[in-house]
Amino acid sequence: MVSLEQKPRKHHPLEVYIQRLEQGDALLKDTPDHVLEVVGILKSYGVVLDAYSRNLIYIAEHQFLNPFPFFKYFNGEVSLKRLLQHWGHDRINYEYAEYCMKSMFWHGGGGLDEYLDTPEFARAAEKAIQGKWKGNLFMLTLHKLFPDFLPEQVRVMAYYSGLGQFWRVMSDLFIALSDRYDNGEIQTIPQVVDHILQGLVAAANKPITYQVQLRGKTYDILPKSAGLTFLMDTAVPYVEAIFFRGAPFMGTISYNAQAYQIPDEQGAFTYGALFADPLPIGGSGIPPTLLMQDMRHYLPDYLHQFYQNTIRGEDDLRVQICQTFQKSMFCVTTAALKGLAPYPFTTDNPEEKAANRQFLKPWMDRFIESRLETANQ
Amino acid sequence: MLSALILIPVLGAILLNLLPKDWAASRFRQIALVLSSMILLWTIVLAVQFDPNNVQMQFSEFLPWLPTLGLDYALGLDGLSLPLLFLNSFLTGVAIFSSNRDIQRPRFYYGLIFLLNAGVAGAFLAQNLLLFFLFYEVEIVPLYFLIAIWGGGRRGYAAMKFLIYTAISGFLVLASFLGLVWFSEATTFDYEPLRQQALPVELQFILLGMLLVGLFIKIPIFPFHTWLPDAHVEASTPVSILLAGVLLKLGTYGLLRFGVGLYLDAWVTFAPWLAFLAAVSALYGALSAIAQKDMKKVVAYSSIAHMAYVLLAAAAATPLSLIAAMLQMISHGLISALLFLLVGVVYKKTGTRDVMVLRGLLNPERGLPIIGSLTILGVMASSGIPGMVGFVAEFMVFRGSLPIYPLPTLLCMVGTGLTAVYFLLMVNRVFFGRLTEQLSNLPRVQWGDRIPALVLTLFIIIFGLQPGWLVRWSETQTTALIVEPSLRDTLEVPASVSQLPLDP
Numbered sequence: 001m002v003s004l005e006q007k008p009r010k011h012h013p014l015e016v017y018i019q020r021l022e023q024g025d026a027l028l029k030d031t032p033d034h035v036l037e038v039v040g041i042l043k044s045y046g047v048v049l050d051a052y053s054r055n056l057i058y059i060a061e062h063q064f065l066n067p068f069p070f071f072k073y074f075n076g077e078v079s080l081k082r083l084l085q086h087w088g089h090d091r092i093n094y095e096y097a098e099y100c101m102k103s104m105f106w107h108g109g110g111g112l113d114e115y116l117d118t119p120e121f122a123r124a125a126e127k128a129i130q131g132k133w134k135g136n137l138f139m140l141t142l143h144k145l146f147p148d149f150l151p152e153q154v155r156v157m158a159y160y161s162g163l164g165q166f167w168r169v170m171s172d173l174f175i176a177l178s179d180r181y182d183n184g185e186i187q188t189i190p191q192v193v194d195h196i197l198q199g200l201v202a203a204a205n206k207p208i209t210y211q212v213q214l215r216g217k218t219y220d221i222l223p224k225s226a227g228l229t230f231l232m233d234t235a236v237p238y239v240e241a242i243f244f245r246g247a248p249f250m251g252t253i254s255y256n257a258q259a260y261q262i263p264d265e266q267g268a269f270t271y272g273a274l275f276a277d278p279l280p281i282g283g284s285g286i287p288p289t290l291l292m293q294d295m296r297h298y299l300p301d302y303l304h305q306f307y308q309n310t311i312r313g314e315d316d317l318r319v320q321i322c323q324t325f326q327k328s329m330f331c332v333t334t335a336a337l338k339g340l341a342p343y344p345f346t347t348d349n350p351e352e353k354a355a356n357r358q359f360l361k362p363w364m365d366r367f368i369e370s371r372l373e374t375a376n377q
Numbered sequence: 378m379l380s381a382l383i384l385i386p387v388l389g390a391i392l393l394n395l396l397p398k399d400w401a402a403s404r405f406r407q408i409a410l411v412l413s414s415m416i417l418l419w420t421i422v423l424a425v426q427f428d429p430n431n432v433q434m435q436f437s438e439f440l441p442w443l444p445t446l447g448l449d450y451a452l453g454l455d456g457l458s459l460p461l462l463f464l465n466s467f468l469t470g471v472a473i474f475s476s477n478r479d480i481q482r483p484r485f486y487y488g489l490i491f492l493l494n495a496g497v498a499g500a501f502l503a504q505n506l507l508l509f510f511l512f513y514e515v516e517i518v519p520l521y522f523l524i525a526i527w528g529g530g531r532r533g534y535a536a537m538k539f540l541i542y543t544a545i546s547g548f549l550v551l552a553s554f555l556g557l558v559w560f561s562e563a564t565t566f567d568y569e570p571l572r573q574q575a576l577p578v579e580l581q582f583i584l585l586g587m588l589l590v591g592l593f594i595k596i597p598i599f600p601f602h603t604w605l606p607d608a609h610v611e612a613s614t615p616v617s618i619l620l621a622g623v624l625l626k627l628g629t630y631g632l633l634r635f636g637v638g639l640y641l642d643a644w645v646t647f648a649p650w651l652a653f654l655a656a657v658s659a660l661y662g663a664l665s666a667i668a669q670k671d672m673k674k675v676v677a678y679s680s681i682a683h684m685a686y687v688l689l690a691a692a693a694a695t696p697l698s699l700i701a702a703m704l705q706m707i708s709h710g711l712i713s714a715l716l717f718l719l720v721g722v723v724y725k726k727t728g729t730r731d732v733m734v735l736r737g738l739l740n741p742e743r744g745l746p747i748i749g750s751l752t753i754l755g756v757m758a759s760s761g762i763p764g765m766v767g768f769v770a771e772f773m774v775f776r777g778s779l780p781i782y783p784l785p786t787l788l789c790m791v792g793t794g795l796t797a798v799y800f801l802l803m804v805n806r807v808f809f810g811r812l813t814e815q816l817s818n819l820p821r822v823q824w825g826d827r828i829p830a831l832v833l834t835l836f837i838i839i840f841g842l843q844p845g846w847l848v849r850w851s852e853t854q855t856t857a858l859i860v861e862p863s864l865r866d867t868l869e870v871p872a873s874v875s876q877l878p879l880d881p
Binding site for chain 2: 277279311312313315316317318319
């Protein structure tokens with residue numbers, strides 16, 4: 001009798017994580033320490049995001065096309081005391097928010113990016129430019145000479161606003177998570193993921209709009225009629241740009257484009273938060289450091305205590321924050337994957353399961369190079 | 378007054394061993410720190426009262442001990458011994474401070490360190506050749522035990538090797554002294570009367586030859602150096618600090634005090650050969666250091682190279698080069714103590730000294746950033762970067778020796794260039810790059826680990842910026858060394874080193 005051996009099934013290198021998702025778990029292992037770390041870090045991240053979001057929206061609305069925005073980080077409260085605090089670096093590092101905005105702007109993707117290249121946007125931008133520089137012959141002449149410059153600045157302003165609105169939602173979501181944890185409602189990593197997923201789903205169709213007031217007149221730059229929504233037009237491009245692609249940050253590793261150390265394809269970039277090496281942070285000029293510096297001021301006591309009990313205690317706080325932050329971002333990514341997947345991951349239907357696997361494969365391929373396994377150690 | 382520097386540590390060692398055995402090790406450490414502070418304080422008191430312009434021995438003490446043998450308890454302090462005495466007192470404090478708080482058998486350990494301190498102080502103060510020999514031998518015993526009990530894996534081998542080499546060294550020194558007294562028909566081993574000896578030069582050759590081989594083992598000079606890297610690798614950090622910082626100086630001190638001081642005629646004949654030997658030793662030490670994989674061995678071979686500069690300066694025997702020799706001793710004492718201390722901290726925190734394993738330790742959050750920065754500063758000082766004491770000492774050595782022995786001096790300069798090579802190789806491998814995964818969970822560095830290194834660094838920089846504070850103690854005495862004893866009273870004391878003639 002002829003026996004046909006079944007062809008060995010090819011397993012994905014991260015098969016164990018795929019199975020974990022199919023069992024209803026998250027990319028991050030469910031342990032009590034992980035829950036404490038993730039919730040604690042998302043609490044401080046929520047506080048920092050709140051500040052970032054307010055500032056981004058302030059810049060979009062009140063520093064519109066301002067050629068010399070000296071006080072863009074002051075949120076309108078300009079005083080000598082604030083200035084001294086700013087120079088003394090007793091402040092939030094709003095620069096980090098701008099780096100993220102620029103990274104999103106550069107990588108693009110989603111409806112917001114597409115809309116910014118439409119004739120509707122060009123008309124709206126032109127109107128706002130004319131409104132802003134009404135009577136200013138110098139600027140209007142420059143605009144005539146270089147017609148692409150100011151519209152590009154308006155696009156940047158639209159991204160300021162878009163990221164500000166996205167983070168507004170995320171900040172509230174993370175603070176609410178922390179409150180639920182404090183009340184004892186959140187005890188496992190799947191519950192954390194579920195909380196984030198519910199928050200994303202609830203806000204999925206929230207419209208993303210942007211108006212600016214100039215000389216008492218309102219200019220609609222991203223009108224509601226453009227149909228831009230929270231999930232597909234800001235959240236997904238954000239995850240792609242910040243979690244996966246990121247920017248080759250100065251100082252972390254020496255990136256040498258001439259030595260082909262940077263991929264030709266922008267889509268193949270792996271410099272995002274899920275890939276970042278937490279160790280070199282602490283030097284100057286490395287953007288992720290700014291976020292860690294900001295978060296260290298708002299760590300909940302239980303998380304701070306957790307860090308102090310480690311071997312280096314307070315000495316390597318920013319490295320530990322970065323490592324925990326990466327863990328939390330794998331939870332957010334899990335929630336995003338769950339939200340985007342064609343069927344619930346826990347389905348028993350073989351066809352649905354196959355479709356899910358089809359959906360997961362490209363994502364999992366990208367995780368191979370990420371810090372996923374380190375975060376789970 | 379001088380006896381206090383011998384009595385305090387000896388009585389301290391006895392006291393420590395009389396205290397209850399079950400006390401915590403940290404308590405013994407505190408007591409040892411108090412005692413070493415007293416010794417350092419007393420050294421400072423002596424330095425304050427010391428007259429740098431006086432050519433004669435100061436604070437002399439004399440007590441006939443065994444007159445029939447010619448052995449007297451004769452102590453004295455001059456510009457040669459004072460800086461080394463200070464180095465001894467200071468580095469003993471540093472060594473005790475950097476000792477493990479929970480060390481096993483603390484009474485014996487600290488007792489031995491004080492005996493070592495007393496032995497070295499006695500040798501620097503002794504004005505009787507036999508008394509010098511006794512102290513020279515006495516310090517071998519505590520050091521042997523310090524390596525053999527608290528050392529690394531091959532401590533028995535290293536301690537025995539040290540014992541054999543230094544015992545032979547002591548034997549040769551003694552033979553030279555006995556010969557000197559025998560042939561000059563002197564009735565005493567006292568130093569000053571023996572300086573007047575007028576032995577035939579051929580006899581002086583033999584006596585000086587024996588003395589030199591004895592001292593070369595101690596310094597150590599190639600090819601008598603092989604005990605040193607083994608001893609350093611197996612010794613604990615505080616013992617390495619004392620070994621490199623103080624013990625080796627007994628050899629170079631002997632060169633100046635007895636080689637130049639007693640056998641000046643023979644010395645002048647030997648000097649060109651000594652200068653070449655110094656160059657060989659400097660290059661050998663430097664080239665060997667390049668090949669090392671163990672950080673401690675790099676520093677140990679660097680010691681061999683840097684101690685050779687003292688021999689070069691002593692061979693040139695100009696007023697400037699002799700002060701330079703003194704300065705190089707102090708400079709090497711401070712810098713090598715700093716480097717051994719820092720390598721000790723790296724070893725304590727990472728568990729290895731292998732330059733092929735260590736990487737990225739300068740990482741600001743997870744590495745040893747302050748220790749790394751101080752190491753970079755220490756190797757800069759050792760390579761003779763201006764602004765630190767290493768530069769002043771080496772520059773003076775080369776400036777003083779170049780007119781007399783141009784070729785050996787140039788070869789030694791190449792050795793200095795190689796210092797930068799081997800230390801940069803080490804620093805680059807160990808401190809730069811990304812911290813490896815296995816090193817990313819190092820325990821935190823306490824301020825207790827950093828303070829002694831910071832103090833040493835401070836001295837290295839202060840004396841680098843203001844070398845006059847070091848030179849002033851010795852310049853009169855080093856100049857007097859190469860002047861006929863009978864003429865010394867009429868010696869015109871130079872006001873500063875800048876007025877010294879550069880030619881012999």
